[in-house]
Amino acid sequence: MRLIVNSGGPQAIEEWRAQFRIFAPELDVVGWHENVDPATIDYALVWAPDTGRLATFPNLKLIISAGAGVDHILADPHLPRHLSIARMVTSRTQTEMAEYVLTSALMLTRNLKRVVDNQARRRWEIFDSLRVAADVRVGIMGLGHLGIASAQLLSRVGFPVSGWSRGASKLEGLPSYAGQAQFNDFLHQTDLLVCLLPATDATKGILNTATLSQLPRGASLINAGRGAHMVEQDIINALDSGHLHQAVLDVFEHEPLPESSPLWTHPGIIITPHCAAIPDRKERARHTALLIEANECGEPLPNIYDPQRGY
Numbered sequence: 001m002r003l004i005v006n007s008g009g010p011q012a013i014e015e016w017r018a019q020f021r022i023f024a025p026e027l028d029v030v031g032w033h034e035n036v037d038p039a040t041i042d043y044a045l046v047w048a049p050d051t052g053r054l055a056t057f058p059n060l061k062l063i064i065s066a067g068a069g070v071d072h073i074l075a076d077p078h079l080p081r082h083l084s085i086a087r088m089v090t091s092r093t094q095t096e097m098a099e100y101v102l103t104s105a106l107m108l109t110r111n112l113k114r115v116v117d118n119q120a121r122r123r124w125e126i127f128d129s130l131r132v133a134a135d136v137r138v139g140i141m142g143l144g145h146l147g148i149a150s151a152q153l154l155s156r157v158g159f160p161v162s163g164w165s166r167g168a169s170k171l172e173g174l175p176s177y178a179g180q181a182q183f184n185d186f187l188h189q190t191d192l193l194v195c196l197l198p199a200t201d202a203t204k205g206i207l208n209t210a211t212l213s214q215l216p217r218g219a220s221l222i223n224a225g226r227g228a229h230m231v232e233q234d235i236i237n238a239l240d241s242g243h244l245h246q247a248v249l250d251v252f253e254h255e256p257l258p259e260s261s262p263l264w265t266h267p268g269i270i271i272t273p274h275c276a277a278i279p280d281r282k283e284r285a286r287h288t289a290l291l292i293e294a295n296e297c298g299e300p301l302p303n304i305y306d307p308q309r310g311y
């Protein structure tokens with residue numbers, strides 16, 4: 001059985017092979033850059049495949065996303081639509097994301113960006129009043145694997161947490177809101193908005209002026225969903241007007257974020273380079289091996305992209 005891997009570039013292929021030797025020694029692992037007979041490919045583990053390449057594998061059985069999102073795969077207009085796409089969501093992905101959101105929430109709560117900027121200017125500034133987690137109501141957009149894990153961790157630390165999703169919530173013991181009808185009610189009671197939505201037609205540009213203006217003045221934002229969720233100029237305008245206090249942004253419309261982007265130098269923005277949750281190759285090889293084994297046995301696979309829902 002043969003797996004083709006497009007994740008981490010040619011320099012990563014030897015590590016992928018080493019990991020698969022542990023978790024699926026029978027698998028023949030080839031790199032995306034290698035010249036192989038397309039008819040011999042059974043499985044593909046991919047991040048952003050070149051347009052049309054997946055369609056050249058006539059015997060492909062399953063596409064496995066190297067990440068939790070699939071937007072980078074769906075972007076291919078020649079994608080073989082009859083094939084299932086498995087999303088890479090592991091317990092490690094959930095832990096990494098939850099800890100990213102917690103770290104960011106605490107940085108925003110304690111105004112750490114301002115402290116670090118002050119250090120660069122040798123400025124000793126004491127803030128009048130300190131906030132603690134219990135003072136900051138966190139609202140999480142998207143209550144899937146990552147939203148729920150983040151909600152649970154933040155809640156354990158003392159943040160009052162609520163969530164918003166498309167359908168009925170799975171947030172046990174915490175307030176939640178559903179659908180467009182309850183969106184504004186959700187925003188009105190949110191001091192720190194966290195976006196962990198998938199990129200779909202319905203969520204594109206959702207972090208815009210209309211949404212942000214429903215938050216209480218002085219609220220903050222964390223976006224670790226996708227860059228496509230943000231109207232970047234609307235976020236800058238909300239920060240400049242003081243309606244939004246600060247933002248931690250991990251994902252961007254164009255990645256890497258271009259050097260010319262005004263987001264880099266905005267005093268109210270902390271930028272991280274799309275690194276909120278990246279399980280290591282060992283974890284992803286282990287998960288991929290389990291998926292392939294289950295698929296070969298005809299068992300149902302977890303976290304399959306649903307084209308009807310769009311995520």
Ligand code: NDP
Nearest residue numbers: 068069142143144145146165166167198202224225276277
């Ligand atoms: P899931 O599919 O498990 O959950 C998605 C959640 O979003 C669900 O609660 C769903 O609602 C909700 N949702 C979808 N569409 C809408 C809508 N139109 N309105 C309201 N709610 C909506 O996804 P994951 O938690 O596994 O991942 C979420 C996203 O996180 C990924 O798609 C990816 O973009 C991003 N990500 C970012 C990473 C990073 O490093 N920055 C790493 C990994 C993922 P319902 O519960 O009703 O279905």
Ligand code: OXD
Nearest residue numbers: 066067068069277278
């Ligand atoms: C993912 C990501 O989708 O890293 O896993 O963004």
